Amino acid sequence: MIQAARREFAPAKLNLTLHVTGRRADGYHLLDSLVVFLDVGDVVTLTPGPLSLGIRGPFAAGLDAGPDNLCLRAARLAGREAAITLEKRLPVASGIGGGSADAAAVLRALDAPATGIQTLGADLPVCFAGRHSRMRGLGEILDPLPAMPQLHLVLVNPGHGLSTPSVFRALAHRDNPAMPDPLPEWPDMAALIGFLHDCRNDLEAPAIALMPEIATCLAALRGADAQLARMSGSGATCFGLFADADQARMAAADLAVAHPGWWVTSSGLAPAKG
Numbered sequence: 618m619i620q621a622a623r624r625e626f627a628p629a630k631l632n633l634t635l636h637v638t639g640r641r642a643d644g645y646h647l648l649d650s651l652v653v654f655l656d657v658g659d660v661v662t663l664t665p666g667p668l669s670l671g672i673r674g675p676f677a678a679g680l681d682a683g684p685d686n687l688c689l690r691a692a693r694l695a696g697r698e699a700a701i702t703l704e705k706r707l708p709v710a711s712g713i714g715g716g717s718a719d720a721a722a723v724l725r726a727l728d729a730p731a732t733g734i735q736t737l738g739a740d741l742p743v744c745f746a747g748r749h750s751r752m753r754g755l756g757e758i759l760d761p762l763p764a765m766p767q768l769h770l771v772l773v774n775p776g777h778g779l780s781t782p783s784v785f786r787a788l789a790h791r792d793n794p795a796m797p798d799p800l801p802e803w804p805d806m807a808a809l810i811g812f813l814h815d816c817r818n819d820l821e822a823p824a825i826a827l828m829p830e831i832a833t834c835l836a837a838l839r840g841a842d843a844q845l846a847r848m849s850g851s852g853a854t855c856f857g858l859f860a861d862a863d864q865a866r867m868a869a870a871d872l873a874v875a876h877p878g879w880w881v882t883s884s885g886l887a888p889a890k891g
């Protein structure tokens with residue numbers, strides 16, 4: 618059992634790019650992705666007590682607190698007991714890694730080692746490290762990114778979850794080109810955005826085929842003057858990059874008014890980890 622209470626932020630994960638470069642015999646896909654962490658996220662609090670989970674917050678209703686919840690699976694993997702409270706602020710099954718972020722936060726709060734964490738999900742290693750990374754392999758090969766300029770983001774989710782396996786199954790071409798190696802430096806946001814325009818999220822087209830509203834989200838971000846709009850992960854959350862924090866905040870406010878059923882928020886990057 619843990620000795621003292623711990624509170625841990627579980628930042629949203631964003632795939633600025635997601636290239637699917639192959640598929641293994643076991644059906645898992647090889648990825649090449651720029652992954653960054655945001656200043657929006659869930660919060661987990663652990664207090665001494667037998668293993669338990671309570672969920673509150675705006676997206677609590679969409680999530681089961683049973684034994685399959687990734688917070689409980691993470692604690693069991695670590696072999697530790699704690700009373701866990703999850704403040705669910707991120708939409709569930711939305712391509713921004715909520716479950717993986719929560720599991721990683723529980724493991725950090727328990728000072729658990731990284732051993733075996735990928736059994737909880739392909740996004741676990743990057744979320745556990747919590748560092749802006751180039752992520753390859755199935756998600757286990759991580760290289761820190763060159764210094765990132767500050768980004769001014771708006772996240773938009775159409776309000777329905779999307780299953781990751783079904784998006785991978787709907788992918789038409791599985792052998793797509795990787796990102797350049799090595800990656801260039803990005804001295805400012807313009808350089809990064811120029812680079813991102815030459816990259817892709819290969820899961821965007823299959824996700825749109827399954828949930829056409831994703832295309833509406835992307836069009837709305839572009840209509841709000843985003844310099845780049847793209848889907849994250851296996852969707853359905855999309856992000857727009859804006860010129861500055863004020864423009865991002867104003868675009869988020871306008872989009873929220875125009876689309877009351879959507880989850881809309883402005884965000885910056887989480888502070889870089891050393």
Ligand SMILES: C[C@](O)(CO)[C@H](O)COP(=O)(O)OP(=O)(O)OC[C@H]1O[C@@H](n2ccc(N)nc2=O)[C@H](O)[C@@H]1O
Binds near residue numbers: 635645646740756785
């Ligand atoms: C798409 C990403 O969000 C990109 O960051 C992640 O790779 C998905 O990570 P995750 O949600 O932790 O995914 P997991 O729970 O491990 O896998 C869900 C399902 O996605 C597919 N999957 C996932 C990762 C991967 N490299 N290849 C895959 O084919 C598999 O069908 C798998 O059963």
Ligand SMILES: Nc1ncnc2c1ncn2[C@@H]1O[C@H](COP(=O)(O)OP(=O)(O)OP(=O)(O)O)[C@@H](O)[C@H]1O
Binds near residue numbers: 688715852
């Ligand atoms: N703590 C948790 N938070 C969110 N989802 C969880 C959690 N525990 C288990 N799950 C299950 O995991 C599934 C994926 O949820 P999650 O929010 O991690 O997806 P995602 O944002 O699409 O992730 P990714 O970007 O890694 O594909 C959901 O269907 C949900 O039922």
